[in-house]
Amino acid sequence: MAMDDLTSKIRDISEQNPNLCMQCGTCSASCTGIGAMEQLPRQVMRLLQLGKDKALESSSIWMCTTCLTCTARCPRGIDIARVMEALRVINLRQGNEVLVLEDIPLELLTEVPQMALTSGFRKLSA
Amino acid sequence: MAIPYFPGCTLKTKATGLDSSTRATLAALGVELAELPDWTCCGTVFPLAQDNYMGMVAAARILINASKEDDGRLVTVCSFCYNVLKRVNYAIKNNEETRTKLTQYLEEEYAGETKLVHPLEVLRDDVGFEALQGKVNDKVKGLKVACYYGCMLSRPASEMQFDDEPENPTIMEDLVGAMGAEPVDFKYKTKCCGSYQVMKTYDLVVKRVREILEGATASGAQAIITSCPLCQFNLDWIQEKIAEEDSSFAKIPVLYFTQLLGAALDVPAEELGLDKHYVDPKALLKG
Amino acid sequence: MPEQKMVNIYIMGKQYEVPAGVTIMKAMEYAGYQFIRGCGCRGGFCGACGTVYRKPGDFRLYSGLACQLQAEEGMYLSQIPFYPANRSTYDLQELTPELSTILKHYPEVTRCLGCNQCTKICPQGLNVMDYIAAAQRGDIEKAAHLSFDCIMCGLCVSRCPAEIVHYNVGILCRRLYGRHIIPKAQHLAKRVEEIKSGKFDEELNKLMSMGQEELTKLYDDRDMEQ
Numbered sequence: 001m002a003m004d005d006l007t008s009k010i011r012d013i014s015e016q017n018p019n020l021c022m023q024c025g026t027c028s029a030s031c032t033g034i035g036a037m038e039q040l041p042r043q044v045m046r047l048l049q050l051g052k053d054k055a056l057e058s059s060s061i062w063m064c065t066t067c068l069t070c071t072a073r074c075p076r077g078i079d080i081a082r083v084m085e086a087l088r089v090i091n092l093r094q095g096n097e098v099l100v101l102e103d104i105p106l107e108l109l110t111e112v113p114q115m116a117l118t119s120g121f122r123k124l125s126a
Numbered sequence: 127m128a129i130p131y132f133p134g135c136t137l138k139t140k141a142t143g144l145d146s147s148t149r150a151t152l153a154a155l156g157v158e159l160a161e162l163p164d165w166t167c168c169g170t171v172f173p174l175a176q177d178n179y180m181g182m183v184a185a186a187r188i189l190i191n192a193s194k195e196d197d198g199r200l201v202t203v204c205s206f207c208y209n210v211l212k213r214v215n216y217a218i219k220n221n222e223e224t225r226t227k228l229t230q231y232l233e234e235e236y237a238g239e240t241k242l243v244h245p246l247e248v249l250r251d252d253v254g255f256e257a258l259q260g261k262v263n264d265k266v267k268g269l270k271v272a273c274y275y276g277c278m279l280s281r282p283a284s285e286m287q288f289d290d291e292p293e294n295p296t297i298m299e300d301l302v303g304a305m306g307a308e309p310v311d312f313k314y315k316t317k318c319c320g321s322y323q324v325m326k327t328y329d330l331v332v333k334r335v336r337e338i339l340e341g342a343t344a345s346g347a348q349a350i351i352t353s354c355p356l357c358q359f360n361l362d363w364i365q366e367k368i369a370e371e372d373s374s375f376a377k378i379p380v381l382y383f384t385q386l387l388g389a390a391l392d393v394p395a396e397e398l399g400l401d402k403h404y405v406d407p408k409a410l411l412k413g
Numbered sequence: 414m415p416e417q418k419m420v421n422i423y424i425m426g427k428q429y430e431v432p433a434g435v436t437i438m439k440a441m442e443y444a445g446y447q448f449i450r451g452c453g454c455r456g457g458f459c460g461a462c463g464t465v466y467r468k469p470g471d472f473r474l475y476s477g478l479a480c481q482l483q484a485e486e487g488m489y490l491s492q493i494p495f496y497p498a499n500r501s502t503y504d505l506q507e508l509t510p511e512l513s514t515i516l517k518h519y520p521e522v523t524r525c526l527g528c529n530q531c532t533k534i535c536p537q538g539l540n541v542m543d544y545i546a547a548a549q550r551g552d553i554e555k556a557a558h559l560s561f562d563c564i565m566c567g568l569c570v571s572r573c574p575a576e577i578v579h580y581n582v583g584i585l586c587r588r589l590y591g592r593h594i595i596p597k598a599q600h601l602a603k604r605v606e607e608i609k610s611g612k613f614d615e616e617l618n619k620l621m622s623m624g625q626e627e628l629t630k631l632y633d634d635r636d637m638e639q
Contacts, residue, residue: 032318036330053341067318068173068281072292079282083175099236099326099522109520110513111363112324113140113355114549115206117516117523119170120322123180126522138550139512166527166546180574184527 007051013086020046020076027070027080033063041070041080048083061087062098062124088123100126128160129243132188132193135167141204141355143399147384148203148245150397151258154388155253155261159201162191168205171199179227185214186228186236186366193240203245203384205354209278211287212242216285233267244288245278245384246297246353255304262390265411271386272312272347273298274338276319292316298383305390307323314341319360335364343376349381349410359380366404379407386411420486437464437479437490449492455480460564463536465571466490475476476534476568496567498578503585510593512551522549525577531569531579537562541579548582556583557590616622 011017021042027039037060039047047055057063061084070080092098099120109117137145149159166184177314189211192200202208217224219238229236249258267314280292289295294318299309317338320331339361341351353360369375381403388398389411400408418433427447429442438452453461462479469487475528479492501518508514515522522545531541544559560583569579607613 013175013177018286032320032334033330035333036327044351063323063330065321065323065330066174067277067321069277069318072281072283076140079174081180082174082176089175089178104325104520106517108325108383109516113136113359114512114516114523115134115170115204115356117326117520118135118167118324119206119356120325122169122171122173123322123522124326135550138552146471148429164543166542167525167549180526180528183529184525187527187529217422 006053007055009090010048010083010086012114013089014079014082016079016083017076018045018083019043020078021049026073026075030069030073032065032067033038037063037077041046041084043079044047044062044084044087045080056087056090058087061091064088064123066123085123092125097125101125127197128158128190129197129199129201130161131161131208132165132168132192132200132202132211133161134202134204136355137204140359140402141382142403143385144203144355144382146397146399147382147388147393150393151384151387151391152245152248154391154393155163155249155399157248157252157259160195162188162200163193164222165191168207168210170210179224179231182214182224182228183231184297185210186218187232189215189218189238189240190232190234190236191357193236194318198239199241199243199247201243201245201248203353205276205278206244206356208353213282213285215240215242244353246301247288249301249387250297258301258304259306261308263392264306265389266386267306268347269345269410270310271302271307271410272310272342272345272350272360273302273315273383274312274342274350274352274357274380275352276352277316277321278314279353284358298353300382301387302351305387307390310342311346311347312342312345312347313411314338319357321360321403323355324356324360324364332359332364332368335360336368339365339378343378347378349407350378350380350383352380353383362404365380377405377411379403381407419580420484420488422484422486422488422490425491426489433486434483436632437477437484437488438462440484441479451479451492456507457481458564460566461494462551463493463566464490465493465534465568474534476538476625478566481536489632493568493571496571498567498570498581499576500578500581501585505588505592508589510553510589512549514589515551515553515585517576518521518585519548521575521577522582526575526578530572530574531577534572535569536566536568537564539563543578544583544586545565545577548586552584553589553592556586557594560584569615 023042025042029057039058039060044055044058064084066081068081074080105113133145153161165188168188169181169184201322202211215238275295279293280288283292289297302309320334324331358380365377369377385398419430419431421428421430422440424444429444431443451460451462457478459482464479464482465474465476467489491574503518526547529542535541539562547555556625563580563583565580
């Protein structure tokens with residue numbers, strides 16, 4: 001996707017402007033994904049500012065728990081959670097299914113409260 | 127007059143203890159809840175893509191149905207339900223396009239009249255924490271409790287408006303104090319447990335859960351209370367898994383705030399649902 | 414003889430002139446179609462002839478059963494005689510009537526968006542979304558009751574964005590309800606015990622050993638209203 005395309009698509013879906021980000025790193029410091037994510041939110045924002053497709057291919061966007069802490073603390077008022085969602089949504093709408101039902105162990109499927117299944121499918125699967 | 131009540135799917139199955147203890151404790155304090163006659167799953171998560179209206183339809187329908195009851199309020203206790211219903215309501219109220227799209231699709235008139243209320247707010251505003259002090263027994267007196275809010279009650283602050291300090295809410299601590307128990311200073315109170323990633327990035331959830339549990343124990347807590355069935359599951363079920371691997375891990379019971387309150391109000395045990403927990407909390411509540 | 418009023422309908426996009434008021438199924442046969450699929454009991458019960466249609470100048474989608482719907486001027490229709498469905502296999506005797514059973518066989522019910530398209534398209538007017546919602550929270554009894562009149566036509570399946578096969582969830586719930594929830598008929602159980610214990614063996618053996626003449630006489634002399 002061309003630089004303008006990705007950024008404008010993100011801006012459309014999230015209604016957020018990645019160029020407002022001043023790279024302070026507060027989001028990364030607060031992120032639930034620390035220790036698991038390869039690129040924390042600040043880095044994802046930087047990739048978007050540079051229009052890099054790597055942002056779309058990042059595995060980190062799939063580890064987000066939508067805890068909204070990044071959004072709550074961004075000093076620039078960017079709703080970072082919406083930006084992460086836009087990246088996921090662009091992927092999902094192309095048919096990528098990250099949470100594959102058949103891969104969920106049966107014990108988990110029947111023990112977990114079904115809100116986990118509902119929310120998991122909505123965030124991580126088409 | 128009974129307040130309309132939305133239990134949500136999980137409270138009818140995995141978290142029946144949260145449902146029964148919420149109803150029983152509020153009833154013991156003079157507040158009746160009336161379950162909505164017909165309801166569907168709320169959808170759990172608020173869609174963050176601005177063009178995803180479909181994810182809001184179920185919540186919108188629930189809000190509209192609640193507005194048709196006489197009360198004007200809707201009580202819900204599961205943090206996820208509370209969050210999505212309140213956020214969809216906010217979107218309908220403040221965003222004309224959202225309001226138009228949803229009301230046209232559902233063929234109903236609605237402008238966000240329903241008021242979402244969490245049982246913690248009912249306890250603070252309708253019952254009063256001071257009044258509560260005079261009604262509790264000694265069963266939880268002095269018990270050290272870590273109040274775990276998780277994510278969905280207070281974020282995003284502009285829409286949820288839950289408690290004055292979204293980074294440091296105190297409503298649960300005030301409730302705990304009113305019960306005669308002792309809230310501990312717990313710095314992980316609004317940190318995410320890992321949520322639905324238990325289905326996908328399991329190791330991340332184990333990490334976050336362990337931090338929260340160890341944080342609570344380090345603060346001197348004997349129990350953790352929460353309002354969310356997914357938080358409760360992650361903190362409880364995964365705790366068992368951690369303890370199986372690491373015999374030195376200090377277990378700490380995780381229960382719903384309504385179960386703790388129920389014990390303090392002499393609610394019969396069968397209405398508290400304490401048997402479904404993985405780490406048994408019953409010993410703590412003997413008093 | 415009064416002139417037969419004719420109407421124009423469009424079957425899979427092609428226009429035909431058919432007698433007004435006949436069923437879509439008869440209209441299609443009048444137009445020359447021969448049914449080897451998409452047709453069954455012709456009585457509104459088997460669910461084989463699910464049909465969707467639009468009316469001129471109206472964007473809405475309507476539905477019905479070809480054997481029941483009456484041809485109207487401008488109907489723009491197609492049959493959906495079959496829609497691929499996902500069906501889980503199970504041994505009813507071994508199942509328990511709870512949410513985990515539903516999730517084990519049809520976990521996709523948790524993908525329900527609450528869009529209500531299934532309810533809107535149901536030719537039987539059932540609350541399809543409501544019975545899926547009931548199944549999703551383990552209320553097997555409610556799901557069984559609400560889905561009782563389902564004829565498994567599959568129109569709901571064709572509309573669902575979450576790719577749920579509603580009628581398979583419904584029939585699982587009804588089976589669970591019938592086998593594991595509903596109270597057992599005591600008089601039936603008692604009769605079965607009586608039969609097993611041989612209470613009726615003598616009478617049955619007597620009948621089995623009778624010749625045709627004797628049986629005919631017995632039949633003719635039976636107790637009946639005149």
